[in-house]
Amino acid sequence: MYRPMQQLTLNTSSVPVLTGIEKWCKQYNESIENESKTKEIINQCLINFDKKKEQEKDQEKMLEEVDSDGWTTVTSKKKRGKLAVARKESTFKKIHAKEEIKKPKRELxxxxxxxxxxxxxxxxxxxxxxxxxxxxxxxxxxxxxxxxxx
Missing domain, CATH: 1.20.5 (Single alpha-helices involved in coiled-coils or other helix-helix interfaces)
Structure with missing residues (x-):
């Protein structure tokens, strides 16, 4: 049986196959997010962050309420986030010891x-x-x- 040769084409006008620079340009353009979508995501994150901060403030206010005896419990408020150094004598000694070690290194x-x-x-x-x-x-x-x- 003899079959006539059929021509197979991958690239057609309805389904083009991109190669080379055209393919890379398309991939790059698809990888970039839409500006409006990113703004929405950022705004949503900021709103969630603000809600968390408000909840933390509310919890601190709840803790600072007056007891039945008339005493108020005071919570610590750290100015530089939660990494602020506690004001204790032991921490001052540690810091002072570190500075003493660094002092000779600074001298020429x-x-x-x-x-x-x-x-x-x-x-x-x-x-x-x-x-x-x-x-x-x-x-x-x-x-x-x-x-x-x-």
């Missing part, structure tokens, strides 16, 4: 070249002294080791 030791040279000379002199002391110690240890067969 050996700023001038002659200071650097002198510091190097002093280090070398200290190392030589230590080396000489170590030599003497080794000699003393060797001298103490006597051969005692019995």
């Amino acid at each position: 030791l050996n700023f001038y070249t002659f200071q650097i040279r002198e510091a190097k000379k002093e280090r070398l002199a200290e190392l030589r002294k230590k080396f000489e002391l170590d030599k003497k110690k080794l000699e003393q240890i060797k001298a103490k080791r006597n051969f005692k067969p019995f």
Whole structure:
């Protein structure tokens, strides 16, 4: 049986197949959100945020009500969000200790070249002294080791 050859086409006027730059341009344009939709999403998020803040304020006001004895419970209000440092003596000590550690790092030791040279000379002199002391110690240890067969 003989079949005549049929021509298969992927790209037609009703269903075009995009390739190359045309395809990439279409993908890029589809990836960009509509400006009005994004504005609506942002506005909705802001409205939800405002509602949460109002609920938190209402809860704080509920806690600050006067008891039957006439006492009011005061809640802490942190100015910089919930990460504000508590005002305790222990936290002040920790902060002060950290600052003491940072202080020597901020000071410029050996700023001038002659200071650097002198510091190097002093280090070398200290190392030589230590080396000489170590030599003497080794000699003393060797001298103490006597051969005692019995």
